[in-house]
Amino acid sequence: MALIYAYLEILFIPITVIFLYFLTIRTRKKSSVPTNWPVLGMLPTLLRNSHRLHEYATELLTETNGTFEFKGPWFCNMDMLFTSDPANIHHVFSKNFSNYPKGPEFRKIFEILGDGIFNADFGLWEFHRKTTLSLMTQPNFYSFLEKSIWEKIEKGLIPVLERFLETGVEFDLQDVFQRFTFDSICKIVIDYDPQSLSIDLPYIPCEKAFNGAVEALFHRHILPEGVWKLQKWLQIGKEKTLMKAWKSFDEFIYPRVSINDGVLEKDHEEYGFNLLKSFKRKYEEINNSSSRGDSRDFLRDTSLSLMLAGRDTTSTCLAWLFWLLAENPSAEMKIRREIEEELHEKEDKIKWRNFSVEESKKLKYLHGALCESLRLFPPVAMEHKAPIRLDVLPTGNHVTENKVVLLAFYSMGRMKTIWGEDCRDFKPERWISERGGIKHEPSYKFPAFNAGPRTCLGKEMAFIQMKMVAATLIYHYNIKVVKGHKVSPSDSVIIQMKHGLRVKLSKRNVY
Numbered sequence: 001m002a003l004i005y006a007y008l009e010i011l012f013i014p015i016t017v018i019f020l021y022f023l024t025i026r027t028r029k030k031s032s033v034p035t036n037w038p039v040l041g042m043l044p045t046l047l048r049n050s051h052r053l054h055e056y057a058t059e060l061l062t063e064t065n066g067t068f069e070f071k072g073p074w075f076c077n078m079d080m081l082f083t084s085d086p087a088n089i090h091h092v093f094s095k096n097f098s099n100y101p102k103g104p105e106f107r108k109i110f111e112i113l114g115d116g117i118f119n120a121d122f123g124l125w126e127f128h129r130k131t132t133l134s135l136m137t138q139p140n141f142y143s144f145l146e147k148s149i150w151e152k153i154e155k156g157l158i159p160v161l162e163r164f165l166e167t168g169v170e171f172d173l174q175d176v177f178q179r180f181t182f183d184s185i186c187k188i189v190i191d192y193d194p195q196s197l198s199i200d201l202p203y204i205p206c207e208k209a210f211n212g213a214v215e216a217l218f219h220r221h222i223l224p225e226g227v228w229k230l231q232k233w234l235q236i237g238k239e240k241t242l243m244k245a246w247k248s249f250d251e252f253i254y255p256r257v258s259i260n261d262g263v264l265e266k267d268h269e270e271y272g273f274n275l276l277k278s279f280k281r282k283y284e285e286i287n288n289s290s291s292r293g294d295s296r297d298f299l300r301d302t303s304l305s306l307m308l309a310g311r312d313t314t315s316t317c318l319a320w321l322f323w324l325l326a327e328n329p330s331a332e333m334k335i336r337r338e339i340e341e342e343l344h345e346k347e348d349k350i351k352w353r354n355f356s357v358e359e360s361k362k363l364k365y366l367h368g369a370l371c372e373s374l375r376l377f378p379p380v381a382m383e384h385k386a387p388i389r390l391d392v393l394p395t396g397n398h399v400t401e402n403k404v405v406l407l408a409f410y411s412m413g414r415m416k417t418i419w420g421e422d423c424r425d426f427k428p429e430r431w432i433s434e435r436g437g438i439k440h441e442p443s444y445k446f447p448a449f450n451a452g453p454r455t456c457l458g459k460e461m462a463f464i465q466m467k468m469v470a471a472t473l474i475y476h477y478n479i480k481v482v483k484g485h486k487v488s489p490s491d492s493v494i495i496q497m498k499h500g501l502r503v504k505l506s507k508r509n510v511y
């Protein structure tokens with residue numbers, strides 16, 4: 001029987017190609033609801049739209065009132081429930097949290113992250129969460145963060161941008177942000193700055209490997225398991241890229257979490273705390289062992305997960321922000337005015353302006369602009385959950401044990417029922433309250449940082465970093481997106497800009 005299933009899964013690719021052919025020559029129907037074919041279920045439509053899955057899911061969910069039952073091919077365990085309904089989000093992430101662990105299917109797809117926080121459930125997850133939180137609540141963590149972000153701006157970002165300015169060349173701003181966030185998160189997690197953001201823009205395999213890995217992980221969501229496993233075994237396509245990324249991660253991280261390196265011995269100079277040392281100590285307490293091999297694997301998984309959390313999300317949000325500002329120049333003007341008025345910029349002109357954490361907090365309009373970027377392009381555009389026991393969602397849909405529920409965050413930002421008629425417009429004002437403060441929206445309506453007990457641990461840190469970087473760029477430069485540059489979200493678990501963000505700089509006359 002298992003052999004028959006395996007053959008059926010292998011035959012999916014040729015059969016699907018034939019179906020796709022018939023689908024394209026068929027008169028195009030207006031509805032987005034896919035046809036449920038015998039044997040293949042709705043997979044042909046999913047594959048046909050895989051290059052624009054988030055937009056397709058949005059059309060489908062708009063047409064079906066926010067919840068849709070997807071039928072996968074027979075015997076493939078690919079039936080899924082797509083939802084963008086805030087009541088369902090609240091239920092899955094908060095009210096019935098204990099019934100929705102990450103589970104074995106999630107772990108299978110994200111195997112590259114091993115025992116890191118994203119794959120962890122129950123006791124292991126609590127252990128990760130507490131230990132990571134204890135770093136972020138160290139008394140001087142935020143002053144260390146402020147200092148290290150400013151150092152990276154001053155010694156990495158500005159020299160690189162000034163070089164682009166001098167030479168007058170176009171460049172990829174998203175790549176610059178990715179290098180920035182990679183260096184920053186490495187410094188925090190493994191106390192080492194790889195300096196990927198320096199004038200010669202060095203190629204660091206681990207830094208680039210994240211882009212290929214997040215695309216490959218997305219493909220694992222839309223292909224039957226047998227197909228991606230076969231590709232992995234044959235070492236072809238996205239699976240080949242994923243395995244190469246895996247190797248690059250290991251080569252970068254393992255030497256830095258080994259005892260000989262010394263990183264695990266001393267506390268971090270500036271904030272007197274060593275994240276990996278704490279993880280190692282607690283891991284050994286729990287496992288009642290001092291086995292070096294075990295803890296090395298665990299520290300590798302812990303570091304990689306935090307590096308992914310810190311690099312890709314923040315850089316993606318910044319890249320979309322600058323594209324949205326280029327499309328909405330009046331919003332950019334308002335941010336400049338806010339900097340001048342709130343920070344009394346005109347009275348205090350120095351060559352390079354350092355924006356402190358406290359000052360960044362005063363930039364409410366900029367905060368609203370970042371929230372709009374996150375609402376329209378949430379870096380984690382879809383979440384994946386499966387119940388351990390049968391459940392009934394607030395929308396009345398039944399979800400059986402282990403059935404995948406896909407929570408479509410990207411689509412939520414584009415729902416008139418959630419954000420009103422102007423949901424597709426970029427309006428930072430949406431986030432300003434009548435009294436001029438920042439307006440709070442519940443996380444089940446705005447789930448960019450997730451919701452419930454697994455809410456993102458780096459939210460505050462991300463806002464500080466993004467505000468300091470964005471304020472520096474907006475204050476010092478005019479950034480023009482290159483004419484004709486193609487813009488679309490990547491087909492990936494983190495929706496980066498598929499073709500990067502090609503821009504050209506000119507200096508603002510501020511001093």
Ligand code: HEM
Nearest residue numbers: 309310313314317379380448449450454455456457458462
């Ligand atoms: C704009 C920036 C960011 C966004 C949009 C974001 C979003 C998210 C989302 C959606 C999750 C849930 C993922 C899942 O459970 O599968 C998450 C979890 C997490 N994030 Fe962030 N994140 C951002 C920045 C950061 C930063 C800078 C860090 C710092 C290391 C961080 C650390 C974490 C951690 C540790 C978790 C796991 C929480 C848990 O499972 O309990 N994030 N984040």
